[in-house]
Amino acid sequence: MSTPTPSEQVAPGAGIDPRGPRFVAAVTAVVLAIALLTGSIWVLALQVAVFAIGAAFGVSASPYSWAFRTFVRPRLSPPSEREDPAPPRFAQGVGLVVTGVGLVLALAAVPYAVEVSAGFALIAALLNAVFGLCLGCLMYLRIVRLRRSPLLSR
Amino acid sequence: MLFPRLVSEIVYRIGALLIVVVIASIVGVLFTRRQGRARTVGSGDVLAVGDLGLPSGQRLGERATLLQFSSAVCSGCRQARRVLGDVASSRPGVVHLEIDAQNRLDLARRLSVHSTPTTFVLDGAGQVGARLTGAPSPAQVHEALALAGIAASREPNHPTPSARHKEEV
Numbered sequence: 130m131s132t133p134t135p136s137e138q139v140a141p142g143a144g145i146d147p148r149g150p151r152f153v154a155a156v157t158a159v160v161l162a163i164a165l166l167t168g169s170i171w172v173l174a175l176q177v178a179v180f181a182i183g184a185a186f187g188v189s190a191s192p193y194s195w196a197f198r199t200f201v202r203p204r205l206s207p208p209s210e211r212e213d214p215a216p217p218r219f220a221q222g223v224g225l226v227v228t229g230v231g232l233v234l235a236l237a238a239v240p241y242a243v244e245v246s247a248g249f250a251l252i253a254a255l256l257n258a259v260f261g262l263c264l265g266c267l268m269y270l271r272i273v274r275l276r277r278s279p280l281l282s283r
Numbered sequence: 284m285l286f287p288r289l290v291s292e293i294v295y296r297i298g299a300l301l302i303v304v305v306i307a308s309i310v311g312v313l314f315t316r317r318q319g320r321a322r323t324v325g326s327g328d329v330l331a332v333g334d335l336g337l338p339s340g341q342r343l344g345e346r347a348t349l350l351q352f353s354s355a356v357c358s359g360c361r362q363a364r365r366v367l368g369d370v371a372s373s374r375p376g377v378v379h380l381e382i383d384a385q386n387r388l389d390l391a392r393r394l395s396v397h398s399t400p401t402t403f404v405l406d407g408a409g410q411v412g413a414r415l416t417g418a419p420s421p422a423q424v425h426e427a428l429a430l431a432g433i434a435a436s437r438e439p440n441h442p443t444p445s446a447r448h449k450e451e452v
Contacts, residue, residue: 147358162300165296165299165300165303166293166296166297166300167296168296209361210358210361212358244296244299248299248303251300251303251307252303252306252307252310255303255304255307255308255311256307256310256311256314259307259308259311260311260312260314260315262310262311262314262315
């Protein structure tokens with residue numbers, strides 16, 4: 130997967146299928162729901178690991194994205210639009226922070242750390258999967274805009 | 284002894300999951316509603332053809348101009364372009380123009396464009412009457428035109444603004 134450019138420009142032909150991150154969000158939501166229902170540290174740890182891969186190498190490197198490309202996308206028509214992979218990658222990082230903190234607290238035997246962190250991350254994952262609203266992406270765009278064009282930020 | 288505690292634990296967890304789903308649903312619906320909503324703009328800002336830096340031959344619409352601000356990476360811009368283009372071709376005197384916000388930061392700042400797509404409804408004289416954030420539906424575009432005081436095609440066109448505009452160009 131190509132390294133994302135710091136700007137918001139995506140060269141023609143580059144960019145990822147926007148349905149990929151949404152599918153990833155849907156699988157993430159299921160995993161987080163299981164973590165919430167069972168309180169299992171292992172399930173949370175699994176999701177933390179997946180987030181870490183997505184944050185480090187891009188959302189397309191995520192195992193969930195592999196599943197999308199292998200099982201789902203062949204059945205779909207080619208994407209009509211492509212999107213910059215940088216915002217979804219940042220969103221994976223946000224998920225990593227939220228669930229990572231939860232995992233650390235859970236290992237420190239803080240009660241319900243698994244459930245609470247999974248709950249917060251699940252809200253974001255549901256918003257992305259169901260409504261196409263990627264909170265992490267919006268955060269990324271705010272940060273990039275503030276850095277690049279102070280005139281546009283308010 | 285263990286069983287009732289286990290059951291109540293499961294109930295609490297399912298309850299927590301339901302609360303999460305409800306919160307996500309409320310936020311999601313609110314967000315979706317906000318997309319494409321039109322707002323009137325009282326600033327009285329007037330954009331002339333010169334401001335927009337249009338290529339020669341392109342001009343403001345006689346009755347209205349749908350001025351869309353886009354950017355390179357913008358998942359709603361393509362849809363907005365399609366919808367606005369359709370509305371413009373279906374209503375005589377209404378023109379759809381698209382501007383890259385990155386190329387015209389001065390205009391974007393002047394009009395407080397924070398996100399793309401953002402569309403402004405200009406009347407025949409170039410006065411900004413309404414503003415649409417996000418990709419609108421055709422109905423929302425018609426609503427925005429009405430909000431900006433643009434008469435529907437069956438009503439008589441007011442000659443004064445467009446006559447003045449023709450003289451300028």
